Amino acid sequence: MTELVIPVILAIAGIHALLHQTDVMPALLKGVQTGLQTAIHILPTMIVLLTAVRMLRASGWIDLAGQMLEPLLQKTGIPAECSALVLLKPLSGSGGLALGQEIMRDCGVDSYAGRVAAVMLGASETSLYTIGIYCGHLELKKTGYAIPAAILADFAAFISAALWVRWLG
């Protein structure tokens, strides 16, 4: 069933556009251009961050962090391979993506750890960065309970990612 979601969205978007007299091709091409620019735009960040993430993995730091966190994470069902992702994702979106890609590649993209990593990435945001942007923009002096609540929400996403992958495969 899920394999139909994306094709059907494409079809609905197309039909809705035709019914509302939208110029389909120019709109599509304009959007694609923006998307390609985004892909190019994140390239410098990815070069810098993927290098750092690979260095961390090659040095054995990520394995060590996984082993240290394992007693804590074991009860939650988060695989040890994904434990460093729990630490990195709330801080940096591109860093999380870089590390997630490494996990998926090394453990196998359709393995349990690989799938949990993918769901963890898809279900969480770069919380601390987002809070920084909003509070900076509003010139809020105190962030109140925003940070603890956001961290709790991230953690809920991570733990339930492992649960959902086990339930839904």
Add this chain to the structure above:
Amino acid sequence: MMNYLWVGMVLMACVTACLTGRTAELAAAVTDGAGQAVTLCLSLAGIMGLWSGILELMQQSGLCKRITAVLCPVLKLLFRRAAKDDRTMERIAANVTANLLGLSNAATPIGLQAADRLYQLYDRKGAPDEVLQFIILNTTSIQLIPTTVAAVRASLGAAQPFDIMPAVWGASVFSVLTGMAAAKLFARFRPKEQL
């Protein structure tokens, strides 16, 4: 923060490599990582491009506005003060729509406008609960179509790149509910002088 994070990561890698004796692997990782980033971004470009195209089409044809209109009544329950001001509510709903569709480039500017108007309703004083809750909502991912992750999965040869979607939805919903519940709970036990 990124400055400290990057330098910290490189430094920890160097120290750990010296301790574990994996210095050769560390050196190889430097050249490897940079090259791999280029491959990764190139393999993401196709699907990211296509998806932005579809989203642009949805914006131009008014499909996004329609989704916003559906979301408005639900969001009014969450943001009581904003519900009394149509233009604030409109922007909050537009921000949530953009987040749902994965239009992160559009979500942040609209979100900041919405937060601004919301803060105005509280005379820009202190850190009102409703403003904090809106920020927390934005830190919990509510993306319907995890395009980037699916693109990464596709580039690594996954059988069905998008088949993680139900699990992503489940985890996202749980995360949003946890964030909102935590916010409401923290708000209840908040010392008065902080308001």
